[in-house]
Amino acid sequence: MVASEFDIHFERNVPIKRFVSAVAALALVAPLSVAYAAPDKPLNAATPLNGTECIVRAGEDSPYRFDAACEWHRVVKxxxxxxxxxxxxxxxxxLQPGQTAPDRAVKIELVDQTWGGLPCTGSEVITPDGNYASNLKCSN
Known part of the structure; x- marks a missing residue:
């Protein structure tokens, strides 16, 4: 009886069978060990995120304009x-081209705001040198 090429290859390469068996066993055991590992921080820990690009405005009655260099930071819990x-x-x-900076610093209170169903308070500040900053805090 003549063995197929497949049978000969795997019978002669017993270490390959052991390797495949070990990988298969590891694939079954590894998820179990990961599932029971303690997380670095609680699942409900505050999650920060940073980025660039936001909108700015020169005053309460001014339209928002896109600022690609604007830097933002947010925390969600x-x-x-x-x-x-x-x-x-x-x-x-x-402030962007076409937006005129105020003669003196302007603070705009953000009222009656909500985010994700949470009530929020915050403000926007625009300075004579064209800087813009905003903050918003939302919680129950």
């Missing part, structure tokens, strides 16, 4: 059930 409990956003940018 959820409870153990995944419900949103806290949101905080800050950005710092510069």
């Amino acid at each position: 959820r409870d153990k059930n995944g419900a949103l409990v806290f949101f905080h956003y800050q950005d710092k940018g510069t």
